[in-house]
Amino acid sequence: MPPDTKARLLQSAERILRERGYNGFSYADLAQEIGIRTASIHYHFRAKSDLVLALIERYAERIAGGLADLSRTAPTGADRIAGYVAVYRDALRQGSSLCLCVSLSADAESLEPTALAALEAFHQGGIAWLTEAFELAAEDGSIEHVGAPASEAAATLALVEGAQLVGRASRSAEPFERAVALLMARLRDVG
Amino acid sequence: MPPDTKARLLQSAERILRERGYNGFSYADLAQEIGIRTASIHYHFRAKSDLVLALIERYAERIAGGLADLSRTAPTGADRIAGYVAVYRDALRQGSSLCLCVSLSADAESLEPTALAALEAFHQGGIAWLTEAFELAAEDGSIEHVGAPASEAAATLALVEGAQLVGRASRSAEPFERAVALLMARLRDVG
């Protein structure tokens, strides 16, 4: 019945980290937000690096789960790409936060090797999923002039991550929409 | 003859900030690197926010100057886009650093309004330059199937910034190259 502290910690930590970056958030912020002392956080996560690693893994699983759902429910390649872009649009939250892994990539220098490896795995997973989506699109004709699927995938991942960054600098969703407009225009039959 | 301390400060600060982010570098790092005390840095830049603002303005001018040169020397739209991509490729330095403004965009929450405004101006300037380059390309036919120049510009800015981020997470140049490969393939007659 009492809310699971560890879960609340993860939830708050993710939000703060996505707003302020790895070096911009502390156990003190976190402690204040959920109403315990910093010492208590160390009980759940021995070190800040442990918390961050748990955060990445949890985040990667959640996104991977969402993409797997999308693969099942989206019939065309265009539907899948539209859904993928929506994931990043939602994560931007009108320019107020970044995808956890976009935020952490910028602070790569401060991360442990294990966290760095998890970050790379996240990117690799995104590219693999996008490659499949573009392969499907090449077959079903739902996206205009599709190039090599692996190249389209790498470009699309960079596009949405960069679009988030530009939106973050403007604290607005508009730059994101402008950046993905051409990609969205290539999609056919998307509601 | 004695090296200008202010200039050395700016040079070192830019390097460190691009490697570690706004919240990941301190006056102490800077002081140690150029061999003076932190108190002396405050003589040149009253507060960290003043240093960062000077850094952005200097950086924006340098990049704008480079792009202006490129406009004069690159005859086709494709040449200009290739040159633009090269600017970001060089700034990535094999995955060891980011464009100053990519780094700062991720730490937007920590910046003063003046710095944020300068960041937005940097992005706006990049998009304006790219828009002209794509307009030229639409006329000279040097890039395949050019869409609305303003849309191409917004997408290209996001693409190269995102490509840097993915490269940074892997401490490698390869993800950057993969991300821009399709764009580069659209360019014709580029040595």
Added chain:
DNA sequence: GTCTATACGGTGATAGAC
């Protein structure tokens, strides 16, 4: 211009009581 000295709060982390 650069220094020493210092203020003052933040930082991740630990020991041990409850």
Added chain:
DNA sequence: GTCTATCACCGTATAGAC
């Protein structure tokens, strides 16, 4: 599980001597 108390720094910033 959470607390109090405490540690050993590190952070930006200032005052005033040289």
